[in-house]
Amino acid sequence: MPRGLPRCENRPVEEQTLTDGTVWLDRPIADDIDAVAEACQDPAIAEWVTIPWPYGRADAEDFIGTTVADGWAAHSPIWAVRTAERGRLVGTVSLGTRPRDETAAEIGFWLHPEYRRKGIISRAVALTCDFGFDPAGMGLIRIHWRAFVGNHASAAVARKHGFRYEGLARLGSDHRGTRRDHWVAARLNTDPPGPAGGWPVEV
């Protein structure tokens, strides 16, 4: 299928391992529940991602059994990030689509605190965008990113991977019952992989 044409609606996203030889992405499984529960004790994940808080093992069970399962069934894959094939889950990355709008997706990611600043999420985002834009993958035309204002680590990742800053949505997100401002950026399938210029200095 030529780049830029909408993909066939409702074609399931193929469950395949994505790897660059350093990072492996695959569908999280029940064996990952404890690793998810441990990572999500990190206050930074709770600050920047809308997870339940406090976070317990039942939340991780629900994440694997419901969120991940529903996501894959609804054309919104969630991958485990691993640093070895079938190794421990150290983070997740996802592409969330909306019903009847399957050529655009929102990227999301988090990483266990002990694994940060090593380029792991960077590799995971590169693999995810390549798969998302690939007509043989998800055939996306647009991948957008949003983060609560102040999340400079997440903005650095988005900027590095070619996402162009599009603005600030005032009180645009709900975070466990509180509305918060968020930044928005996006990369189109025709954009270069990055880094992107034009971001405000304060972001």
Ligand SMILES: CC(C)(COP(=O)(O)OP(=O)(O)OC[C@H]1O[C@@H](n2cnc3c(N)ncnc32)[C@H](O)[C@@H]1OP(=O)(O)O)[C@@H](O)C(=O)NCCC(=O)NCCS
């Ligand atoms: C956002 C997050 C995934 C980044 O993970 P990471 O492992 O540090 O990212 P990487 O090592 O791949 O770094 C990618 C780039 O971001 C930069 N970066 C990472 N953390 C940064 C920070 N706190 N401030 C500024 N830049 C930062 C890195 O320097 C790197 O850029 P470079 O290659 O040009 O040096 C991690 O901080 C995290 O899990 N945070 C909590 C959850 C979260 O905020 N998720 C995103 C919600 S929108």
